[in-house]
Amino acid sequence: MYDMRHLNDNEISVRAGDAAFPVPFREGLLYSSPARGTWTIAHTSMLIPGSHQIFVCPSCCLRGVVLSAEEMGAMDRFSMLEFTDDHILRGDLEDMIIEGVSGILNEMPKKPTCVLLYTSCVQHFLNIDLNLVYRECAKAHPEVDFIDCYMLPTMRKHFSPEKMQWRQLYRAVKKLPEDVHLANIIGSFYEIQPESELFEIFREAGVRVSQLPTMVSYDEYKHMGAAAMNVFFHPVVDFAAKDMEKRLGQKAVYMPVSFNYEEIRRSEMNLAEALREIRLPDYDALEKEAEEALAGALAVIGQTPIALDFSAVTRPLSLARMLLEHGFSVRRIYADAFAPEEKGDFEVIRERFPDVKIFPMTQPGMRVTRRNAEEFLAIGQKATYFTGTRHFVNLVENGGLYGFKGITEIAHMMVEAFKTEKNPRDFIEIKALGCAENCARLEDAGCGNGAKRTDACCGNGVILGDDSCGNDSAETSGGGETV
Amino acid sequence: MRIVKRVLSTYSADNFGVCSALYELGGLVVMHDASGCNSTYNTHDEPRWYDMDSMVFISGLTEKDAIFGNDEILVRNLCETAEKLHPKFVCICGGPLPHIIGTDFRAVAKAVSRRTNLPCFGIQTNGMDAYTSGAGEAFACLVDLMEKSTGCESSSDEKIKVNLLGATPLDFSLNGSVQAIQELLEDHGFAVRSTWAMGDTLENLLSSGDADVNLVISATGFAAAKRMRERFGIPYVIGCPVGRAAAEKAVSQLMQAAGSKNSIGGSNLSDDGSTQSHEENGCDKARILLIGEPVMMKSMAETLKANGLLKSDEDGCGKEKKLSVRIISPMRGLPREIAEGTDEIVLEDKLREACRMADLVIADPLYARLLPEKPEKFIKLPHVAYSGRFYEKEIPVLVGERLDAWLEEKLCEVPH
Structure with a gap:
């Protein structure tokens, strides 16, 4: 075996004081670490109750998604059409998809509520007629909602695959008579922490909340069309929120998962305003609770070095700043790039804590860094893997945490991680943290494959070609217009 | 014609086969495609990913570079990474999109070799064929890097030297199967000269042209066996010693093949037609x-x-x-x-x-x-x-x- 040349930290990382914003590192070849808790498009699609995914791809693209489906125990909600050179050379990919989809659906004992039909980079480069494909599929199976979906990792000039994914996920939601007492939370893999003060605001306003991770029927999904607003927490979901605003007239309310008290208050006041509800939670009490939790955590953790990463929270700089300002010893931040909205936090860290090291997550050098910083407490799976620590907070994409209650919870999780030693491999190698549990939940509720539905709410849901997407068909083709 | 798969999976793809074959040898191995291929390979097909460092990366191809055919970015990134990580060789292969746009990996490899003075080779994978072809071609490319053997013949009291060709975790996992094959052969008086390519070094592989016989233990080893026969006259036996009967037959055929080096081509454990199609x-x-x-x-x-x-x-x-x-x-x-x-x-x-x-x-x-x-x-x-x-x-x-x-x-x- 080869004795690898290891790089030292200084060859890989950059001091916050010297780092460029928002991209501290030059792009090049990419490395993918074995920390796998983040969700892929195959996982995200499983959130729609009773849906079935069909991927049309060559084998190397299919392999990841089909084995993900197997691992989450959801192979009965997944099928594929595998094409080869023969199909490309014959030029009949359209027919192949139309016939293949029918072959799959006609053999199923019960047709799914909704089919997410994924095409890949090759079809888009070949510019096959996807409008025809989706129209014909919908015509042949009028009882099924078809959503055009895209696995286009190459075509990311305009839209990241995640942005596209979130938008398409809600495309089968159609306009219903507005219910001012209903709001959707969109774009979260996880149920938003029920204790969050957000729900206090909703309760005060007499508004019910609908979110995919708690749904148990396709009817619930379709009923999202009656909501008056969509609340979202991650910038990549803005594409979906704007689309729903345009298609369904639902107000988009962005609430960044910030760890800055003022920003949290401001966001929640915006929400209250949108709900026309002026009575806000008792922020003094919430802030006091968060402060006590952080002080308690600091008393336990002390100056233990802390590493955190971009896969754990969508605002890693905000989290790092908050912890640094509360006396914690944040030494490392793992991120390839930052969201523009992190600029303020970045400047504060650069000025006041310039020795914090920023490490990339996907640069080749990360493959040959020594993972022996076992003294660290890590927040996030990437930070856990790269430091090699056995004390970590297993958190992916905010984990449903938000606001003051979210800060309080993170402080508790840090204490727990500090006190408990765990083998990281048992946790971080599992793909899509929490997805298998969600699939099992749906299965238990009888809404895995072929969820509860009323016929009235399904069918004729082809997305391409209806009024909601006619103008978008070039846009939905990812970089299609570039081609 | 593979079209509908309602319940089945797919076999690991040819580009993953390349990576698996070369994983332990200290080379910079790059798949030219978007990032998804990389995580699929290292999550599902590479059980060594967590514990054993390697230099398998993805190029992160974008639509812009694909459309404009900008291979210079790929060449530059390969060279820069090679300069930083000091690999022993560079291998470039790709997924479906480079295949569609006709990326010439051999030309890319030549360009990288000129700039880095490293042995470089390109493998025209397409992400559609099975791992067997990719891994097979990767092993065969290594044969091309081998020096001509010194030609010294084994003396009669020396053990028969066997190369094991076609060992990857895709077929043999990490459960000790490869070591068990080595032990079995040694118990029968053979010397395992090299194992392509688990638990061995590039240097040892490249100097194994003095073996008496090659044992092809999976389809991935066949192309290398053929090429070694062409270049060094090493005969080969195809078969995996699983089960007493197959093991005995393999041992017997290895002895026979080694005894008639340069006169025998290849033999197959099942060449009596007993597993007729x-x-x-x-x-x-x-x-x-x-x-x-x-x-x-x-x-x-x-x-x-x-x-x-x-x-x-x-x-x-x-x-x-x-x-x-x-x-x-x-x-x-x-x-x-x-x-x-x-x-x-x-x-x-x-x-x-x-x-x-x-x-x-x-x-x-x-x-x-x-x-x-x-x-x-x-x-x-x-x-x-x-x-x-x-x-x-x-x-x-x-x-x-x-x-x-x-x-x-x-x-x-x-x-x-």
Whole structure:
């Protein structure tokens, strides 16, 4: 075996004081670490109750998604059409998809509520007629909602695959008579922490909340069309929120998962305003609770070095700043790039804590860094893997945490991680943290494959070609217009 | 023609095969494609990813570079990374999109080689063929890097030197199977000269042209065996010593082949036609159906027959008993010598029909999805190249007599 040349930290990382914003590192070849808790498009699609995914791809693209489906125990909600050179050379990919989809659906004992039909980079480069494909599929199976979906990792000039994914996920939601007492939370893999003060605001306003991770029927999904607003927490979901605003007239309310008290208050006041509800939670009490939790955590953790990463929270700089300002010893931040909205936090860290090291997550050098910083407490799976620590907070994409209650919870999780030693491999190698549990939940509720539905709410849901997407068909083709 | 897969998986792809074959050798191995390929390979197909460092990366191809054919970015990134990480060689292969736009990996490799003075080679994978072809070509490319052997012949009292060709975790997992093969050969008086390519070094592989014989233990080793025969006159034997009968036959053929170096080409454990292709025989009835990697399956068939486990077979269509074992290798484009005696069936419906016709199926657990009403028909033999890491901990070591014991145990469990 080869004795690898290891790089030292200084060859890989950059001091916050010297780092460029928002991209501290030059792009090049990419490395993918074995920390796998983040969700892929195959996982995200499983959130729609009773849906079935069909991927049309060559084998190397299919392999990841089909084995993900197997691992989450959801192979009965997944099928594929595998094409080869023969199909490309014959030029009949359209027919192949139309016939293949029918072959799959006609053999199923019960047709799914909704089919997410994924095409890949090759079809888009070949510019096959996807409008025809989706129209014909919908015509042949009028009882099924078809959503055009895209696995286009190459075509990311305009839209990241995640942005596209979130938008398409809600495309089968159609306009219903507005219910001012209903709001959707969109774009979260996880149920938003029920204790969050957000729900206090909703309760005060007499508004019910609908979110995919708690749904148990396709009817619930379709009923999202009656909501008056969509609340979202991650910038990549803005594409979906704007689309729903345009298609369904639902107000988009962005609430960044910030760890800055003022920003949290401001966001929640915006929400209250949108709900026309002026009575806000008792922020003094919430802030006091968060402060006590952080002080308690600091008393336990002390100056233990802390590493955190971009896969754990969508605002890693905000989290790092908050912890640094509360006396914690944040030494490392793992991120390839930052969201523009992190600029303020970045400047504060650069000025006041310039020795914090920023490490990339996907640069080749990360493959040959020594993972022996076992003294660290890590927040996030990437930070856990790269430091090699056995004390970590297993958190992916905010984990449903938000606001003051979210800060309080993170402080508790840090204490727990500090006190408990765990083998990281048992946790971080599992793909899509929490997805298998969600699939099992749906299965238990009888809404895995072929969820509860009323016929009235399904069918004729082809997305391409209806009024909601006619103008978008070039846009939905990812970089299609570039081609 | 692979079209509909309602319940089945796919085999690991050719570009993943390249990475798996070269993983331990200190080379910079890059898949030219978007990032998804990389995570699929290292999550599902590469059990060494967590514990063993390597230099397998992805280029992160974008639509802009694909459209404008900007290979210079790829060349520059390869050179910069090579400069930083000091690999021993550079290999570039790719996924479906570079294949569609006709990226010339050999030309890219030449450009990188000129700038870095490193041995570089490109492999024209397409992300559509099976891992067997990619890994096979990767091993064959290494043969091209080998120096001509010194030509010194073994003296009569020296052990016969054997290269094991075709060892990757995709076929052998990390459960000790490869070490068991090495031990078996050493117990029979052979010296294992090199193992391509698990637990060995690039230097040792490249100097193994002085071996007396090559043992091709999976389809991935075949192209290298052929090339070594052409370049160094080393004969080869195709077969995996799983089961007592197959092991004995392998030992015997290795001795025979080594004894007639430079005069024998290749021999196959099953070259007596006992695993004749089912389709060639035109009979639908097979008592036992084996699905998987052809070299392993053919060797397993040898043991099944030799052990008389098929004695009570009722021949349903008036053909000879050799029809009792059918082998299906659902991998496109296998070399003729490897595919001989197997059927290449890739369509799900046809595979289902084949399973239905068989009394017993030995295959990766995912194939049991073909007949959910008949789970008792399937003996599960997980294969990393098919189900990835999912059943990895359940993969048995079947080398030597361990297969006989395993078969006996499994066949006892099957209701008659």
